[in-house]
Amino acid sequence: MSIVVKASTYDLTEEAYLTILLHAAKYPSCTVCGVLLGKVSSKACTATAAVPLFHLSMLLAPCVETALAQVEAYAQQQSLQLLGYYHCESRFDAREPHPAGKRIAERIADRQPEAFMICLDNPKLAAFSREGSNEPPFELLLREAGPKGSWKKVPAGSAAGSLGIAAGGGGSSGSSWEGLRARFLNAHARGMHHELADFDEHLDDISRDYLNAGLLGSGSQLLLK
Amino acid sequence: MSSEDVEEARQLLLRYAGAERAMPTCDELRQFLKASREARIRNPEDIANYGSLALRHYKSQLAEEELWLLHEQVGIALMECGALQQALPLVKAVLLKFPGSIRARRLQGMYYQAAGKPAQAQQLYEELLSEQPHNDVIPKQLVVLHREAGALSEAISVLVTYLQHYSNDREAWEELADCYLEAGMYRQAAFALEEVLTMGVLAPLTLIKYGDTLASIGGAAQLRTARAYYAKALQVSGGRSVRALYGLIAVANQLPDKDAGAAGSAAQELPSAAAEALVAQYSRDAPDKLPLVKQALARYL
Numbered sequence: 001m002s003i004v005v006k007a008s009t010y011d012l013t014e015e016a017y018l019t020i021l022l023h024a025a026k027y028p029s030c031t032v033c034g035v036l037l038g039k040v041s042s043k044a045c046t047a048t049a050a051v052p053l054f055h056l057s058m059l060l061a062p063c064v065e066t067a068l069a070q071v072e073a074y075a076q077q078q079s080l081q082l083l084g085y086y087h088c089e090s091r092f093d094a095r096e097p098h099p100a101g102k103r104i105a106e107r108i109a110d111r112q113p114e115a116f117m118i119c120l121d122n123p124k125l126a127a128f129s130r131e132g133s134n135e136p137p138f139e140l141l142l143r144e145a146g147p148k149g150s151w152k153k154v155p156a157g158s159a160a161g162s163l164g165i166a167a168g169g170g171g172s173s174g175s176s177w178e179g180l181r182a183r184f185l186n187a188h189a190r191g192m193h194h195e196l197a198d199f200d201e202h203l204d205d206i207s208r209d210y211l212n213a214g215l216l217g218s219g220s221q222l223l224l225k
Numbered sequence: 226m227s228s229e230d231v232e233e234a235r236q237l238l239l240r241y242a243g244a245e246r247a248m249p250t251c252d253e254l255r256q257f258l259k260a261s262r263e264a265r266i267r268n269p270e271d272i273a274n275y276g277s278l279a280l281r282h283y284k285s286q287l288a289e290e291e292l293w294l295l296h297e298q299v300g301i302a303l304m305e306c307g308a309l310q311q312a313l314p315l316v317k318a319v320l321l322k323f324p325g326s327i328r329a330r331r332l333q334g335m336y337y338q339a340a341g342k343p344a345q346a347q348q349l350y351e352e353l354l355s356e357q358p359h360n361d362v363i364p365k366q367l368v369v370l371h372r373e374a375g376a377l378s379e380a381i382s383v384l385v386t387y388l389q390h391y392s393n394d395r396e397a398w399e400e401l402a403d404c405y406l407e408a409g410m411y412r413q414a415a416f417a418l419e420e421v422l423t424m425g426v427l428a429p430l431t432l433i434k435y436g437d438t439l440a441s442i443g444g445a446a447q448l449r450t451a452r453a454y455y456a457k458a459l460q461v462s463g464g465r466s467v468r469a470l471y472g473l474i475a476v477a478n479q480l481p482d483k484d485a486g487a488a489g490s491a492a493q494e495l496p497s498a499a500a501e502a503l504v505a506q507y508s509r510d511a512p513d514k515l516p517l518v519k520q521a522l523a524r525y526l
Binding site for chain 1: 267373440451475511514516
């Protein structure tokens with residue numbers, strides 16, 4: 001697999017991972033997706049926020065364009081980079097993200113060559129939620145070099161890249177997958193997934209905040225200046 | 226019953242959350258469950274929780290018909306939550322009470338699907354269809370089954386056959402459009418949505434979805450037609466639909482200037498008018514997003 005030498009560490013804060021998990025939990029019968037914002041350095045891509053976009057309109061170009069235009073404006077105003085895309089297929093047995101998801105990731109990668117994709121693996125998510133496994137339910141996909149390179153899964157432990165948990169703004173100590181799971185199950189039990197809003201909801205009611213400011217405690221990363 | 230009624234009933238029940246021994250009354254539970262059934266709201270967590278409460282504590286107070294409607298409703302909700310162990314007794318009870326019923330056996334098929342046994346479910350559905358070839362519910366269950374398996378062409382095939390007999394089934398045409406969209410067959414999706422639109426009821430969301438589909442196909446002709454549908458949706462929604470307003474912007478972004486319309490024409494002024502309308506709405510309802518919207522729409526403000 002020839003991947004252009006890039007950052008080999010792809011970290012998301014706990015808040016970003018939680019946002020992804022809660023978005024998927026809110027719409028279990030839909031394919032959900034969103035984007036990742038953060039900073040790129042020579043060694044690492046660090047996503048400090050996940051912005052939930054769609055559970056209905058991912059396949060419709062005007063909706064995607066509208067969302068990306070607004071998120072790009074947000075990124076610019078916050079001095080962050082749009083550096084990734086997340087995706088969770090509705091079908092339990094899905095092996096690959098839908099081509100439309102890959103297209104959105106490509107749009108992001110065209111502007112940000114270091115961009116990466118993170119997919120939720122449903123069987124792993126089921127095991128993770130039932131506390132049957134400590135294996136994180138996330139998979140990293142990177143784009144192959146060359147024009148129209150396709151997105152390929154990077155196996156855990158590969159030199160090409162690995163997913164990790166970045167130290168969060170809230171200063172949560174000892175971030176681990178077990179810790180993330182505990183926080184997720186707790187948030188789900190409290191019904192926080194119902195409070196999360198995505199861009200699809202925003203299009204139906206603009207008072208719904210797809211940036212989810214204040215949802216996850218250390219919302220300082222998500223509030224507009 | 227509307228989704229507002231459902232939400233109102235749900236808020237009543239939320240008052241009991243966390244209260245140690247207080248329990249909602251039978252009527253409060255029934256109201257919520259009935260409203261959810263009639264508004265066809267999909268909220269498996271709440272329905273499973275509240276429905277189970279009702280069945281456990283108030284069974285004797287329920288009328289016969291309502292009791293069995295609840296069995297079905299709560300059974301399905303439990304299955305959606307993955308609580309198969311709790312769903313099973315409900316499914317069995319329904320089958321026992323209504324042995325020959327297609328509706329009961331459909332519930333059994335749904336249980337097979339939830340339990341990860343699609344082959345058994347498919348066999349059951351096909352058996353039911355051979356008994357009642359023009360049943361209008363079982364084909365839809367087969368569509369769900371095929372979509373779950375990622376077998377989009379099978380799902381489409383079942384829907385197309387079904388629609389030959391039930392060509393007025395709006396929901397089925399919309400489901401077909403969704404299958405085509407998922408399969409990347411945008412032109413076919415557009416045809417399916419046209420069938421819905423010819424039925425006369427001009428729901429803004431359908432008009433917008435049609436516009437979105439055409440705009441996804443691309444090309445000046447499709448974009449201009451999409452524009453007309455967004456404009457119609459805007460009109461039908463009293464100038465308020467945010468999706469339609471953004472749709473007009475998206476089309477304007479894609480159309481080369483020469484296709485935008487004659488200078489000074491309504492077509493050319495549409496995106497500016499849409500941008501102004503969006504700014505007005507955001508100022509009122511989402512002022513924190515106003516800077517983002519102004520930047521994203523800078524071209525038309």
